[in-house]
Amino acid sequence: MRLWFGLALAVLWAWPVAADDAIPMPISELAQRAQLIVRGKVEGKSVRRDAEKRIFTEVNLAVQEVWKGDPKGPLLKVVQGGGVLGEEKVVVVGQVDFRLGEEVVGFFVWNPRGEAVTLSMSQGKFLVKRKGGEGAEVENPFHGRKEKDIEATPALKLDDLRARVREALK
Numbered sequence: 001m002r003l004w005f006g007l008a009l010a011v012l013w014a015w016p017v018a019a020d021d022a023i024p025m026p027i028s029e030l031a032q033r034a035q036l037i038v039r040g041k042v043e044g045k046s047v048r049r050d051a052e053k054r055i056f057t058e059v060n061l062a063v064q065e066v067w068k069g070d071p072k073g074p075l076l077k078v079v080q081g082g083g084v085l086g087e088e089k090v091v092v093v094g095q096v097d098f099r100l101g102e103e104v105v106g107f108f109v110w111n112p113r114g115e116a117v118t119l120s121m122s123q124g125k126f127l128v129k130r131k132g133g134e135g136a137e138v139e140n141p142f143h144g145r146k147e148k149d150i151e152a153t154p155a156l157k158l159d160d161l162r163a164r165v166r167e168a169l170k
Contacts, residue, residue, distance in 0.1 A: 036069035
């Protein structure tokens, strides 16, 4: 009986959780937990293998604005688990996706090697969307509106996100 209980517990513990299933973190908490918050543009991505033979992706973010912390230069190196290296593909469920050329606001923490890691995976990245002369909007899986529910959810403006972060850091 204990064996079955232990096995069931292990299966439940290892069950993958999608980003949409995670508990949303309020923007104020993201801001307080982050060691670094920047707005920038994705300039490059590369996939490599570390010393332990794990596949990881390195994202180069050209820093345009610093809201908290010190990015240690104009180009921030962000690392994340997984990626495609040759014919090998490693997927980390809930991992944020950075695409070349996109503008983002990122909430980061430093790992033990001094590399930036997105806070709370996909919750720590806000995609910036610019629409003509209107103010920019931001969104992530938990904040801001998506195209499919444009009527149901109010937009989160970039300026409003910046103001909410500043308020949280007082």
